[in-house]
Structure formats: C-alpha cells, structure tokens
Amino acid sequence: MREKTHIPSRVPPNSLGIKSLLGTEFLEKKQIEQILKYSFLFKDLLDSGKPVPQTLSGKTVILLFFEPSTRTRSSFELAAKRLGGNTLALSKEGSSTEKGETLIDTAKTVQAMNPDLLVLRHPSAGSPFHLDQTLDLPVINAGDGFHEHPTQALLDLMTIQQFKGKIEGLKVLIVGDIAHSRVARSNIYALQKMGGEVSVCGPPTLLPPKVEQMGVEVHYGLNKAVRDKDVIMTLRIQFERLNPGQSPSRGEYSKFYGISESVLKAAKSDVLIMHPGPVNRGVEISPDVADGSRSVILNQVGNGVIVRMAVLHLLTGGELPKGLV
Numbered sequence: 001m002r003e004k005t006h007i008p009s010r011v012p013p014n015s016l017g018i019k020s021l022l023g024t025e026f027l028e029k030k031q032i033e034q035i036l037k038y039s040f041l042f043k044d045l046l047d048s049g050k051p052v053p054q055t056l057s058g059k060t061v062i063l064l065f066f067e068p069s070t071r072t073r074s075s076f077e078l079a080a081k082r083l084g085g086n087t088l089a090l091s092k093e094g095s096s097t098e099k100g101e102t103l104i105d106t107a108k109t110v111q112a113m114n115p116d117l118l119v120l121r122h123p124s125a126g127s128p129f130h131l132d133q134t135l136d137l138p139v140i141n142a143g144d145g146f147h148e149h150p151t152q153a154l155l156d157l158m159t160i161q162q163f164k165g166k167i168e169g170l171k172v173l174i175v176g177d178i179a180h181s182r183v184a185r186s187n188i189y190a191l192q193k194m195g196g197e198v199s200v201c202g203p204p205t206l207l208p209p210k211v212e213q214m215g216v217e218v219h220y221g222l223n224k225a226v227r228d229k230d231v232i233m234t235l236r237i238q239f240e241r242l243n244p245g246q247s248p249s250r251g252e253y254s255k256f257y258g259i260s261e262s263v264l265k266a267a268k269s270d271v272l273i274m275h276p277g278p279v280n281r282g283v284e285i286s287p288d289v290a291d292g293s294r295s296v297i298l299n300q301v302g303n304g305v306i307v308r309m310a311v312l313h314l315l316t317g318g319e320l321p322k323g324l325v
C-alpha cells in the first residue's frame with residue numbers, strides 16, 4: 001500500500017481523493033465504482049446525443065508518449081477534446097529526449113507551461129511514479145513498461161459491466177503473455193477488487209514467477225481453462241519485452257494458445273471475447289473469433305474514450321451540473 005496521497009494546493013481537490021492515477025493496485029473498490037459511474041453517465045449523454053458538459057474548458061492536457069500507441073493516445077486526445085479541453089502531444093521522436101534530456105527534465109519543462117494534467121506512456125516501469133512525486137500536476141499512467149495500464153483495465157471493466165450487467169462473481173480468463181503484460185496486471189488487481197474470479201492461462205515461460213500469489217487460478221492448457229468462463233481476454237505476445245529465445249514461434253503459440261472457434265466449442269455459448277489491441281490476427285486470436293458475435297473488441301475501443309473522459313473529468317476536479325449526477 002502506498003502512503004496517503006498528498007495533493008499539492010495547485011491541484012484542485014477532486015472527489016476521487018487522489019492526485020494521480022498510477023495503477024489499479026492503488027485504487028479502492030469505491031474509487032473504481034465512481035469512475036465506472038461517471039463513465040456510464042458520459043456514455044448515456046453521448047448515446048442520447050445530449051451535449052456533454054465542457055468541464056475541461058480552458059484546461060490543457062499534455063500527452064507524453066514515449067512508446068508506440070494508436071488506441072490509448074488517440075482516445076485520451078478525443079476524451080479531452082470532447083470535454084472542451086486542449087491537448088499537446090509529445091513523443092520521443094522529435095522532442096529533446098533525442099538530445100539527451102531526461103524524462104524528469106522534459107516533464108518539468110512542460111509543467112512550466114502551466115498545463116492541468118499529464119498523461120505518460122513510457123517503457124520504464126515506475127516512471128509515472130517519479131513524475132507524480134516531482135510534479136504538482138495529476139499524472140495518469142497510460143502504460144509503464146510491463147507494470148500497469150490502469151485506464152485499459154477500467155475500460156475493460158466498463159465493457160464487462162455493459163455486456164454482463166455485473167462484474168462480481170464472474171469468471172474471467174486472461175490468456176497469453178501474462179508476464180510482460182501491463183494490461184493483465186492492471187486487470188487482475190481491478191477485477192479482483194470488484195469481486196471477479198481471475199484465472200490465467202499461457203505457456204510457463206510467459207507466466208510471471210509465483211503468479212498464484214496474485215490470487216489467480218493457473219492453467220497451462222486452454223481446453224480446460226475456457227470451460228466455465230464468462231469472459232476470455234486474450235493478449236498479444238509482447239515481443240518487444242522478450243529476450244531472444246524466450247519467445248515461442250507464432251505458429252506454435254497459435255496452435256496451443258490461440259483462441260479459435262474450435263477452442264470456443266468447449267466454452268459457454270455467451271462467453272465474452274476481449275482483446276486490448278493491437279490484435280495479431282491468426283496468432284493469439286483467429287479472425288473469425290475477433291470479428292465474431294461474441295467479440296466486444298471494438299466496444300472496448302469506444303469505451304476507452306468514455307472511461308478516459310471520466311478519469312480526466314474526475315482528476316481535474318470537474319463538476320457536472322446538478323441533476324446529472
């Protein structure tokens with residue numbers, strides 16, 4: 001457990017009671033519930049075509065993305081803009097990082113321009129924690145190495161809640177490269193806090209040592225693992241984080257751990273199929289399953305914008321008009 005958050009006076013107070021969103025490990029159940037409540041509230045507004053309160057109007061969100069990203073970066077940008085905020089995106093390429101500036105110096109430089117919040121994606125596990133301690137700004141972790149990716153887990157919870165009506169008591173199987181996946185780690189913490197039962201399945205070399213200590217059931221074979229599950233989350237092998245020789249061949253991996261229609265014959269007929277993207281079709285998931293009726297992969301993407309609206313709104317101390325909440 002981390003120490004209680006000190007919120008600097010420059011940061012407006014917010015109803016979540018935290019300065020930054022660094023990981024689901026540090027969230028309490030009621031904070032997750034609050035983020036989900038605001039997410040569904042924004043979803044209802046958007047679905048009904050009603051105007052979205054511009055609670056980020058006059059505020060600036062900095063997006064520091066030092067690793068590739070399609071969904072996360074664009075959804076943070078869209079989320080801030082839908083709430084009336086401005087965004088400024090910086091990546092490693094073309095910034096002074098290429099001239100040797102450290103992450104902390106880049107972040108302090110950006111802070112001097114008076115933004116209201118900073119979103120960071122970085123290959124080093126723990127980097128958002130350093131920024132949180134150094135800056136008088138809320139920091140959102142948009143993925144730090146293999147460590148955590150909290151907004152991905154929150155959008156996954158929202159999608160499960162949307163399609164299953166609950167999270168408590170559901171059996172969720174995460175398949176694949178658990179050892180190098182920040183998505184798996186953030187989901188395990190968040191799902192367990194919300195009363196979900198999490199199992200993992202993958203080749204032994206791609207499971208973290210002593211993974212059972214995270215309170216998950218461990219499977220090495222897919223057929224038995226899928227049997228009684230309500231949700232199956234499949235993951236890309238994080239080749240960029242593997243040592244040479246540690247990675248199975250794509251063909252071999254797909255044969256034993258790929259989710260295909262034939263594997264799903266052993267699963268419940270209403271099992272939900274999820275994937276955080278990017279999908280490697282034909283490796284961890286077959287195209288017919290990815291595009292099939294049980295797949296909610298594109299709903300996850302849509303919910304990603306909405307969850308990030310909720311998180312940006314809450315962390316910047318936004319208030320919705322009376323009657324909406």
Ligand code: NCD
Pocket residue numbers: 071072143149152182183235236276277278
């Ligand atoms: C994930 C990530 O970057 O951690 N993608 C995402 O944010 N939607 C998963 C991955 O890259 O495999």
